[in-house]
Amino acid sequence: MLVARRCSALARGLPLRRAFASKAGPCDAYLAVTHPDGSASSASQVSQTLSRFDESTLATYSRPTVLLTRGKGLDLYAKVDASTEPSGSSERRYLDFSSGIAVNSLGHADGEIAKIAGEQAGLLVHSSNLYHNEWSGELADRMVQLTRQHGGLGMPKGDPDNKAHQLKVFLANSGTEANEAALKFARKYAMVTSNAQPGEKSGLVSFQNAFHGRTMGALSMTPAPKYQAPFAPLIPNVRTGVYNDVSQLDTLIDDKTAGVIVEPIQGEGGIFPATHEFLLALRKRCDEVGALLMYDEIQCGLFRSGTLWCHSELPVEAHPDLVTMAKPLANGFPIGAVLMKKKVADAIAVGDHGTTFGGGPLTSRIAHHVLGRLSSPELVSNIESSSEHLLERLTALRHHFSDLIAHDEHKPSPRGRGLLVGVSMKEPSHAGKMVKLARERGLIVLSAGSDTVRIAPSLIVTKEQVDEAIDVLESCFLVLRGET
Ligand SMILES: Cc1ncc(COP(=O)(O)O)c(C=O)c1O
Structure with a gap:
């Protein structure tokens, strides 16, 4: 994720609004695929494990060849084969802006919840x-x-x-x-x-x-x-x-x-x-x-x-x-x-x-x-400020990509409230495409309806994480534009 952090790091180094306002165009730091679905080789250990699982699991969802093993806050980690991973690591980080389809509001692997769950399981x-x-x-x-x-x-x-x-x-x-x-x-x-x-x-x-x-x-x-x-x-x-x-x-x-x-x-x-x-x-x-x-x-x-x-x-x-x-x-x-x-x-x-x-x-x-x-008042106020920042960045995104994003009185983009937000694509098939492009660059978002990219991060999300996510999406839109 070194190259991929360029735009977000810029935002982190300066007061947020200035950093963002000073950016001339969309972030292009995430054009390359860093998190390919599946593995370079079908003989990889992860691919083999998932093929074995598929033999006995009823497929009710279409899933990428990604095997998640743990999470922390908004980060999710997948097991990968160190021999084929460019970083040489045996795990890979994703930034989760889906919170397990609007579930993990307090993030993944919350320490207090783990403690309570362990204690109650013993009682x-x-x-x-x-x-x-x-x-x-x-x-x-x-x-x-x-x-x-x-x-x-x-x-x-x-x-x-x-x-x-x-x-x-x-x-x-x-x-x-x-x-x-x-x-x-x-x-x-x-x-x-x-x-x-x-x-x-x-x-x-x-x-x-x-x-x-x-x-x-x-x-x-x-x-x-x-x-x-x-x-x-x-x-x-x-x-x-x-x-x-x-x-x-x-x-x-x-x-x-x-x-x-x-x-x-x-x-x-x-x-x-x-x-x-x-x-x-x-x-x-x-x-x-x-x-x-x-x-x-x-x-x-x-x-x-x-x-x-x-x-x-x-x-x-x-x-x-x-x-x-x-x-x-x-x-x-x-x-x-x-x-x-x-x-x-x-x-x-x-x-x-x-x-x-x-x-x-x-x-x-x-x-x-x-x-x-x-x-808690702290969380409620975090939702408000993160939501405001998310909507601000998504509105700028819509202006950058008005050729790809739908926006009219029936379907304004972005729309929603708090941290449940949608952006509609002019070409419906682009919603699924964006979900995949984002995942291949380490960001998990959702689709919804026929043409919408759905953004539903944990409610503990920070403005810096919003910046990272929208930077990735901006790069994905650049890739999409290049392909259409
Ligand atoms: C509004 C709404 N109602 C009901 C459900 C069904 O919930 P569950 O999947 O927990 O059965 C969902 C799940 O996405 C939902 O979004």
Whole structure:
């Protein structure tokens, strides 16, 4: 990475703004491939190991020949063959601006989390939900208290003593399971609170371009043919609306609707924020017909967009009845959760829903710790300043590469909030190409939707790391321009 650090080192040596402002054009220090996918030789040890793994592993993802072994902060390390690596080293560093798809908000291999995990593993990992444990209740309590403080679920920000709104938490193991629970809760709530015949008020609504997960219920709310088609028929009574279109809501949502699920910022779909007008109208229409409004904040929640809940910044008139979360909650340990208003919780009886692993003491204790760290004022202010710097650099990038980057009122680039940001390419196939070009130069970013490069670093990211990442991207754009 010696040559490759030139632009970033420049930024480090001078006050950031001056260093950046003084740069005439895009950084060209990363034009050469330093991190080739795979190895120079198919006979290499890494290639052989991965070929052996492939023989017994179901391929559900298309993966490069890269074998990750460890991480630290935003750095990820892959095992390589020292004999073919130009540096002669047996490992290679990547800068991770994906945080494991918006998961590792506190970075990789966090020392405190490792300590807590080790300690709890030596005490109690699992004891089933037939008994109480010391940590699932603490986690639920912290989540509710933080929501009182930061705002959400109908409570304005900064009212920690507000006891008028009671909230309850259900703990699961993944995002799709959190959504699965939410959909079941919506149907049960409709059954308990309406005079409809059983099953009559069971309609569920989601929106085009949404991603809610891969289990049968959540998949039914994810209206992308590529995900749904192989598994039809899906669950009945599901409608799909147009995201951000207020005019359709009266017909889309009616008195047979049990629940509406929406991402306040669509993540997998390409980083599209919902308008306040749309979310306000959704809330109003759900109230008119007695349907639950459910926000899927699995990707955009838990401070990724800068606030505890993405909806914390909205007026309470746009808040949901429940919110689902997962990815960063335990910084990579599998977990999912539903935070709901009391009226929803009251509709769910003992035995209606359950889980073997959800709420186990190991994951709950880690999530309790993670929530405490994510909500610290230092981290929140780091998200704000790093996000501002990231958007500033990406806006300059867009100006440098207006021939390659799409930018109009429907698809502004860059877009998003906090540290969930997208840049759309004029030629859709260039998004995947950019992900590969960046990886081959030691930077991991994601694609999203049909044409978007998605940037979602850990929330501990520094301005210097932002500079390094955008310097690499600038070089990648130069390479791409040269190839087109
Ligand atoms: C908004 C959203 N909902 C649900 C899911 C599904 O979560 P999981 O993969 O943990 O099941 C995802 C995953 O990307 C997501 O981004």
